[in-house]
Amino acid sequence: MSIGNSPDDGRPSIGRRLRQARVESGLTVDEISSTTRVRAPIVHAIEQDDFSRCGGHVYARGHIRTLARAVGLDPADLIAQYDAEHGGRPSPTPAAPLFEAERIRSEPRRPNWTAAMVAAIVAVVGFVGFTLFSGGEKDSGRSVAADGPTTRPATPTHSPSKPADPKPDPSESAIAAAPANKVTVKVTATDAASWISAKDHNGRLMDELVLKEGASKTFTDDKRIDLVLGNAGAVQLFVNGKEIKNVGDNGQVQRLSYTKGDPEAG
Structure with missing residues (x-):
């Protein structure tokens, strides 16, 4: 076509x-x-x-x-x-109906009268013993309550917890501590994705990739870094710890080179 x-x-x-x-x-x-x-x-x-x-x-x-x-x-x-x-997206296929299997009914079991009688006798004997034992305990409990002093349960005291020390805020840019004897370039795709390519001072390719929105990539070399930005208006650029303003427009391809020191001095 x-x-x-x-x-x-x-x-x-x-x-x-x-x-x-x-x-x-x-x-x-x-x-x-x-x-x-x-x-x-x-x-x-x-x-x-x-x-x-x-x-x-x-x-x-x-x-x-x-x-x-x-x-x-x-x-x-x-x-x-x-x-x-091309005819739009295909419609989802409806799920096949599920058939519930017929439940098999179990035959009712005959009651076990012998076990029921034994359980009833045990319950009656237990109830009578519990009643006699509880009556004796009530009398002794009353005398003990009359003789002994009345005490209140101690109220637990809770010491206020010490607030945790606030964590230090992270640095706005890790590239701010870039070494002075190297070239350090950090590229961040802030507004949209951008294709980037970086080479060292010998012309060797360091990396080339599509930097997704919100992602960052840092390059370091001893002398020089040659940079190509496929969508310059969508990236934020830091060179040797300093932000570079107005890198380019959206969709614009920029070819840049940076060495050690202040990127805007020369």
Whole structure:
């Protein structure tokens, strides 16, 4: 299926929207495949609105959701468009009715009159003995109560518990104690997910990933860190313990480099 517009409302197709967002973010298909773990041939097929290689509607929705987050699009909007174009989500299958097994009635047991008589005799003997014993105990109890002094039970005293010492508030940023002889960069996805990549001063790749909203990642090197942000407006950036303001706009790709010392001095 070629890239085009949705046949229903004239808006761009799912594949075209994903491809346009990827190109505007400055990312290649291989970079998206490496970050999202979606194989490159499937990425190419989805961008051409060919979902047959996904293996079914469930996997197609999952791939669309993953690719949308990687390029800064709203996954819910694309999933809704996919459901509208492919017949919507399947209706849940009603559970089969359960049949209650017929209960087997047990035959009534015949009463054991011998055991009943023995139990009745034991109860009568016990009641008579208890009555005689209780009468003697009442008389002796009264005399003891008359002779002995009346004492009140001591009221237990409870010492007020000492309030626990308040726990110290954690530091607003663990990067505030960054060592001065190294380069330390902390990236936090505050507003939305963002694709990030970091390399050391030798050009070796330290890590590349899609940083989910609310997650953080810290990089450290002896000399320099080269950073690529796929959605610069959605991240908060600390370099050597200092926050960098106005990193970029939403959906903007930023390529930055930082060395030791004050990041804004040079």
